[in-house]
Amino acid sequence: MKKAVLGIEGTAWNLSVAIVNEKDVISEATDMYVPPSGGIHPREAAQHHAKYASLMVKKALDEAQEKGIEVSDIDAISFSQGPGLGACLRTVATAARMLAITLDVPLVGVNHCLAHVEVGRWKTPADDPVTLYVSGANSQVLAYRMGKYRVFGETLDIGLGNALDKFARSAGLSHPGGPKIEQLAGKSDNYIPMPYVVKGMDLSFSGLSTAATESLTKYPLEDVCHSLQENAFAMVVEVTERALAHTEKNEVLLAGGVGANARLREMLDIMCEDRGASFYVPEKRFMGDNGAMIAYLGLLMYEAGDTLDIGDSHVNPNFRPDAVDVSWRE
Amino acid sequence: MYLTRGAEATVKLENELIVKERVPKRYRLKELDERIRKERTKAEARLISEARRLGIPTPIIHDIQNSTIVMQYVPGTPLKHVIDESLSQQLGELVGRLHTGGIIHGDLTTSNLLHYKDRIYMIDFGLAFMDPGIEAKGVDIHVLFQTFESTHHNHEALTYAFCRGYRQTCENAEEVLERVKEIEKRGRYA
Numbered sequence: 001m002k003k004a005v006l007g008i009e010g011t012a013w014n015l016s017v018a019i020v021n022e023k024d025v026i027s028e029a030t031d032m033y034v035p036p037s038g039g040i041h042p043r044e045a046a047q048h049h050a051k052y053a054s055l056m057v058k059k060a061l062d063e064a065q066e067k068g069i070e071v072s073d074i075d076a077i078s079f080s081q082g083p084g085l086g087a088c089l090r091t092v093a094t095a096a097r098m099l100a101i102t103l104d105v106p107l108v109g110v111n112h113c114l115a116h117v118e119v120g121r122w123k124t125p126a127d128d129p130v131t132l133y134v135s136g137a138n139s140q141v142l143a144y145r146m147g148k149y150r151v152f153g154e155t156l157d158i159g160l161g162n163a164l165d166k167f168a169r170s171a172g173l174s175h176p177g178g179p180k181i182e183q184l185a186g187k188s189d190n191y192i193p194m195p196y197v198v199k200g201m202d203l204s205f206s207g208l209s210t211a212a213t214e215s216l217t218k219y220p221l222e223d224v225c226h227s228l229q230e231n232a233f234a235m236v237v238e239v240t241e242r243a244l245a246h247t248e249k250n251e252v253l254l255a256g257g258v259g260a261n262a263r264l265r266e267m268l269d270i271m272c273e274d275r276g277a278s279f280y281v282p283e284k285r286f287m288g289d290n291g292a293m294i295a296y297l298g299l300l301m302y303e304a305g306d307t308l309d310i311g312d313s314h315v316n317p318n319f320r321p322d323a324v325d326v327s328w329r330e
Numbered sequence: 331m332y333l334t335r336g337a338e339a340t341v342k343l344e345n346e347l348i349v350k351e352r353v354p355k356r357y358r359l360k361e362l363d364e365r366i367r368k369e370r371t372k373a374e375a376r377l378i379s380e381a382r383r384l385g386i387p388t389p390i391i392h393d394i395q396n397s398t399i400v401m402q403y404v405p406g407t408p409l410k411h412v413i414d415e416s417l418s419q420q421l422g423e424l425v426g427r428l429h430t431g432g433i434i435h436g437d438l439t440t441s442n443l444l445h446y447k448d449r450i451y452m453i454d455f456g457l458a459f460m461d462p463g464i465e466a467k468g469v470d471i472h473v474l475f476q477t478f479e480s481t482h483h484n485h486e487a488l489t490y491a492f493c494r495g496y497r498q499t500c501e502n503a504e505e506v507l508e509r510v511k512e513i514e515k516r517g518r519y520a
Contacts (some may be wrong), residue, residue: 152480200470230359238338246337271356318515327473
């Protein structure tokens with residue numbers, strides 16, 4: 001009998017429950033918190049998760065049952081232990097603990113960033129990649145080395161997605177801003193010089209976001225979107241390339257919601273081609289936050305015996321990926 | 331003969347001199363790419379000479395063109411292969427001197443430091459800039475500590491030894507090292 005794990009993701013706006021086994025995702029149920037206006041309010045997102053958690057769990061279980069996986073077949077419950085918004089994390093952790101106690105199965109605490117990496121390794125041919133993980137709150141370049149996923153570069157202030165969203169809000173574009181910026185950027189090839197801040201392997205986006213906002217008084221929106229994208233993406237691609245050179249690896253994996261952007265993919269693709277590296281992008285459902293990745297890393301950790309006592313299952317809003325001793329890889 | 335073909339530049343050895351050329355990046359918009367390569371080349375040459383004046387071993391500059399620098403060849407070993415606590419302390423002293431002079435290296439990794447004739451040479455000032463502030467110095471050291479952590483087993487001892495050296499030569503060492511801790515925590519959701 002194949003092992004099955006139910007995982008719950010809810011670090012930010014997306015609440016997602018999935019059941020997976022080694023082979024595939026058996027079921028997944030997702031409900032997204034959509035703010036009426038502006039960005040995510042942590043408390044409201046947490047209330048959303050509390051309201052829909054049991055419903056999503058039920059949907060995931062029902063769908064699994066239709067495929068012949070019973071509740072009694074579930075071997076462990078995993079959840080996003082961090083990083084993320086504290087209120088959201090606590091809500092999801094409560095649901096996970098309750099399920100683990102009710103079903104009398106072990107609980108697994110998963111690092112959200114590493115779940116992005118592992119689902120990419122699962123669903124693409126990538127074996128030992130340098131991962132560029134770019135989402136709203138996160139911008140990191142990660143690679144495995146000596147028992148840990150090391151952070152080779154990261155943002156020193158805000159995440160790339162946040163920088164795009166901040167600019168989008170000040171330009172009057174509705175949330176989420178990324179796709180709208182991408183669309184507008186496609187209509188311009190007039191580049192306006194903007195700050196390009198790479199400090200060694202690290203990045204800074206807040207100044208760029210502000211500069212883009214200020215440019216709106218002088219230049220058309222399309223030109224600003226184009227220039228903002230070109231600058232921001234070139235920065236993350238440069239750091240990814242540096243990590244490739246430094247680690248001497250030959251694969252790049254893209255993860256996180258910003259990875260949906262076609263121009264970013266194109267730039268990474270060109271960089272990899274010029275370096276003779278392979279470039280991998282998982283299908284869209286595994287790019288943004290999803291329950292399947294939490295369930296999958298939960299499964300790997302469960303199989304490695306890496307489970308949690310309820311008493312040690314507190315959440316960690318600043319949970320760094322390089323704080324995790326990797327139990328599931330050679 | 332190519333010595334390295336790094337992420338950013340190729341380094342060739344020609345007639346006993348180093349020829350460092352920043353290569354075009356096709357993924358970057360041409361205009362942006364040219365701006366970055368030219369700016370970094372100019373800044374690098376200027377700051378290599380400036381650091382030398384502060385008493386830090388760096389290669390002597392022979393010539394500068396668009397995105398190419400010709401400079402002295404230092405046949406040393408990358409510090410990442412030989413670093414120990416004593417060298418880390420020596421490095422701390424050098425970085426302290428650099429920072430007191432207001433220069434931020436910008437890419438302090440153990441691959442950008444060469445051990446040669448009992449001295450540590452700083453190379454690759456490609457991302458260097460002038461900044462007297464605490465924050466920039468803190469980030470500079472944070473980058474170095476990250477390479478300690480990501481590539482060296484005994485990173486805690488190396489970090490400790492570095493700080494000991496840094497305190498000896500940097501005016502506001504305590505303030506900077508305090509900021510380094512803060513920057514480490516800052517990464518996300520901050």
